[in-house]
Amino acid sequence: xxxxxxxxxxxxxxxxxxxxxxxxxxxxxxxxxxxxxxxxxxxxxxxxxxxxxxxxxxxxxxxxxxxxxxxxxxxxxxxxxxxxxxxxxxxxxxxxxxxxxxxxxxxxxxxxxxxxxxxxxxxxxxxxxxxxxxxxxxxxxxxxxxxxxxxxxxxxxxxxxxxxxxxxxxxxxxxxxxxxxxxxxxxxxxxxxxxxxxxxxxxxxxxxxxxxxxxxxxxxxxxxxxxxxxxxxxxxxxxxxxxxxxxxxxxxxxxxxxx
Amino acid sequence: xxxxxxxxxxxxxxxxxxxxxxxxxxxxxxxxxxxxxxxxxxxxxxxxxxxxxxxxxxxxxxxxxxxxxxxxxxxxxxxxxxxxxxxxxxxxxxxxxxxxxxxxxxxxxxxxxxxxxxxxxxxxxxxxxxxxxxxx
Numbered sequence: 001x002x003x004x005x006x007x008x009x010x011x012x013x014x015x016x017x018x019x020x021x022x023x024x025x026x027x028x029x030x031x032x033x034x035x036x037x038x039x040x041x042x043x044x045x046x047x048x049x050x051x052x053x054x055x056x057x058x059x060x061x062x063x064x065x066x067x068x069x070x071x072x073x074x075x076x077x078x079x080x081x082x083x084x085x086x087x088x089x090x091x092x093x094x095x096x097x098x099x100x101x102x103x104x105x106x107x108x109x110x111x112x113x114x115x116x117x118x119x120x121x122x123x124x125x126x127x128x129x130x131x132x133x134x135x136x137x138x139x140x141x142x143x144x145x146x147x148x149x150x151x152x153x154x155x156x157x158x159x160x161x162x163x164x165x166x167x168x169x170x171x172x173x174x175x176x177x178x179x180x181x182x183x184x185x186x187x188x189x190x191x192x193x194x195x196x197x198x199x200x201x202x203x204x205x206x207x208x209x210x211x212x213x214x215x216x217x218x219x220x221x222x223x224x225x226x227x228x229x230x231x232x233x234x235x236x237x238x239x240x241x242x243x244x245x246x247x248x249x250x251x252x253x254x255x256x257x258x259x
Numbered sequence: 260x261x262x263x264x265x266x267x268x269x270x271x272x273x274x275x276x277x278x279x280x281x282x283x284x285x286x287x288x289x290x291x292x293x294x295x296x297x298x299x300x301x302x303x304x305x306x307x308x309x310x311x312x313x314x315x316x317x318x319x320x321x322x323x324x325x326x327x328x329x330x331x332x333x334x335x336x337x338x339x340x341x342x343x344x345x346x347x348x349x350x351x352x353x354x355x356x357x358x359x360x361x362x363x364x365x366x367x368x369x370x371x372x373x374x375x376x377x378x379x380x381x382x383x384x385x386x387x388x389x390x391x392x393x394x395x
């Protein structure tokens with residue numbers, strides 16, 4: 001709330017004096033209540049505006065999250081497709097190793113048809129080739145199985161991302177609803193303020209200033225209450241007199257009412 | 260020592276000499292023969308020659324079970340092509356164990372890693388095929 005100017009201060013004091021003279025204590029209470037009402041109105045207006053802005057920010061973040069989730073989902077699908085391609089590639093490698101095993105068997109068979117001495121080296125090489133081909137085939141099968149598992153995991157990741165995307169969409173919808181409700185509440189508060197102004201005839205700025213002044217006065221009284229009995233009264237009076245005397249004169253109507 | 264091939268059918272090992280066992284090939288496309296005995300998987304074109312393909316052990320009919328996307332892949336299960344008395348026959352449903360020279364022939368068996376391995380009865384298989392009524 002902006003600091004009250006000199007003219008608004010005078011308006012407040014005039015209002016307080018008028019109420020004190022014409023309406024008595026009940027009228028003063030009414031002024032204070034009006035001030036409190038306008039302060040509450042202003043707090044509500046600020047809160048509603050803040051919630052509307054928060055809803056907008058939530059909607060904006062949701063849109064960003066949705067974009068991120070969709071990008072992640074696309075990546076996961078691309079990786080799954082690559083995994084499938086690799087699986088097919090490994091299948092071809094397994095086929096090649098299997099064919100190599102058959103070739104090695106045939107080399108062994110050819111060696112078996114040759115004379116024993118000449119075929120020994122050929123047999124050894126054939127056996128070694130077959131063993132290595134068998135190992136390679138087994139390793140490729142394991143890799144292929146692992147890739148299939150990765151593909152399955154990726155499918156689950158995609159499912160989770162789909163669910164996340166749905167949740168983000170719901171959050172965006174909720175944020176939009178909150179934004180709409182905040183806008184409605186803001187309009188209602190403006191209307192409430194207008195009706196309040198017409199019903200009470202009070203100026204919101206003055207009423208809020210009175211409410212603030214009342215709070216300060218209560219705080220001053222509370223401070224004086226804590227000082228009571230601890231500090232000599234003369235000391236308190238001498239300290240506060242320079243401040244309180246102008247205030248007292250203003251409340252008594254000694255100041256220039258026409259200025 | 261004698262040269263040849265040792266293969267496994269179910270849990271049993273068998274031997275075929277290199278004079279009978281011609282070649283080990285991947286399983287080709289096999290044409291089924293209607294009314295043929297169960298052992299006769301069908302006939303296949305092997306190096307320009309029509310050859311009967313006989314299952315000597317369990318043989319999964321993979322072509323029927325494979326998904327369409329997988330049918331382009333080569334069937335790498337081994338097929339042992341044998342020649343006996345001028346006739347050619349292909350044996351499938353077996354696992355190749357070893358080829359090359361093995362410890363000497365003793366009667367109707369060889370020794371592989373300390374195990375006596377009997378000679379596979381190709382003549383029996385051929386005569387069963389001939390006696391089968393499927394060819395009538």
